[in-house]
Amino acid sequence: MFVIEPVGKKWPYGMNRAPLGTPFIYLPQWSGPQLAPAVQDENGDFDYLTPDMPGFEAAHAFGCVRFTLDVWENYLGQPLEWHFGERFEKLEISILPHWDNAQYGYGFLEIGSQFEPDGRVLPFTLDFDVIAHEVGHAIIYSVLGVPRADAEFPEYEGFQEAFSDCVSLIAAMHFPSVIDQVLEETRGNLYLSNRIARFSEFPGQRQIRTANNTRTMDEFADGFKNEHDLSEPLTGAIFDILADIFHESLLERGLISPEVEELAEMVEFGGAESAELQDAFDRAYADDSGGFVEALVDARDVVGVYLTETLFGLDPDFLDYGDVAETMLAVDGRETGGRFAGIIGRNFERRGIGILHAGPRFEAKRRDRLPSRRTVQPRDRLRLPRMSYRESYMLLRNP
Numbered sequence: 001m002f003v004i005e006p007v008g009k010k011w012p013y014g015m016n017r018a019p020l021g022t023p024f025i026y027l028p029q030w031s032g033p034q035l036a037p038a039v040q041d042e043n044g045d046f047d048y049l050t051p052d053m054p055g056f057e058a059a060h061a062f063g064c065v066r067f068t069l070d071v072w073e074n075y076l077g078q079p080l081e082w083h084f085g086e087r088f089e090k091l092e093i094s095i096l097p098h099w100d101n102a103q104y105g106y107g108f109l110e111i112g113s114q115f116e117p118d119g120r121v122l123p124f125t126l127d128f129d130v131i132a133h134e135v136g137h138a139i140i141y142s143v144l145g146v147p148r149a150d151a152e153f154p155e156y157e158g159f160q161e162a163f164s165d166c167v168s169l170i171a172a173m174h175f176p177s178v179i180d181q182v183l184e185e186t187r188g189n190l191y192l193s194n195r196i197a198r199f200s201e202f203p204g205q206r207q208i209r210t211a212n213n214t215r216t217m218d219e220f221a222d223g224f225k226n227e228h229d230l231s232e233p234l235t236g237a238i239f240d241i242l243a244d245i246f247h248e249s250l251l252e253r254g255l256i257s258p259e260v261e262e263l264a265e266m267v268e269f270g271g272a273e274s275a276e277l278q279d280a281f282d283r284a285y286a287d288d289s290g291g292f293v294e295a296l297v298d299a300r301d302v303v304g305v306y307l308t309e310t311l312f313g314l315d316p317d318f319l320d321y322g323d324v325a326e327t328m329l330a331v332d333g334r335e336t337g338g339r340f341a342g343i344i345g346r347n348f349e350r351r352g353i354g355i356l357h358a359g360p361r362f363e364a365k366r367r368d369r370l371p372s373r374r375t376v377q378p379r380d381r382l383r384l385p386r387m388s389y390r391e392s393y394m395l396l397r398n399p
């Protein structure tokens, strides 16, 4: 993979519309002018770059992708093969500062900016969570793939988002500073809103959602507006599984008492006061903070392994959240003889997962169905209407 900072690039990659509205596909690789690339120092390092220097953002973006891949290739047990490998040898990580989003697609990982109401522009190149989330999509495309057009359940899209959020969460938990900060803030009471339960530091960005949420499938039985909302019950269930495995691990290490664990479970779904629980965690953490770190790292790796094995075990055709739950339970049976079956089963069930199925997407307006920006591939060109000579001329002259 490589990073570029194109100069004069008008649109993001993927599906776009020409001046008269005809859709067209825009794929790498960028062949226009670009800013000078970041270069390594004599030791092969980029850490001499400071935020005020050109190339810093490019190096930072590359580092975020590489770090996330390092973490997840370790769980996968093999290097990731790009799903577009037959066409492009390398991933183009492309920086498009005037675009208000980030995306991973056929041959590209494209990174825009957050535009704040007060006029500030916050580049996503500096947002680890956003970039790691996009790498999550890369992992799904590579390992799971996409469903056949006639075999896609709504939850496939929700799964893409939930799994990618988990990729980001687990990757972030590989920074010792994140683990330390989370534990300092919460004293191990993970249900407090904190760094790992909240994605992306930037307020208002559409990828912001909390893993620590209480949404269930009830809300989506009639249908859903967007896949990010639909992802929340699944992300929430996985976050709760992580928290419960962590608490179980604290209990086994004798770091918290069974009463505290019980209280934690009551607080989780609003059945008890949280102040008492926090006091208990504060005391336990003060006694052995190192033990808490080990327990959290263990829980992180259990969830990382289970998610990976679940991904290998799933089929994209007719995938729904119930399959995810079933597969994860089977993984747990295989790995540990069902040690966490109670935790896994309970948390999916509470969300209505495996019981309720998502309804169809509510379409805002029925436009001609186009492949989505992210899933679009070169062969989709054949499905698009031809552009008139006039329109392609306009596109070329004045995009």
Ligand SMILES: [Zn+2]
Residues within 6 Å of the ligand: 133, 137, 160, 161, 164
């Ligand atoms: Zn996403």
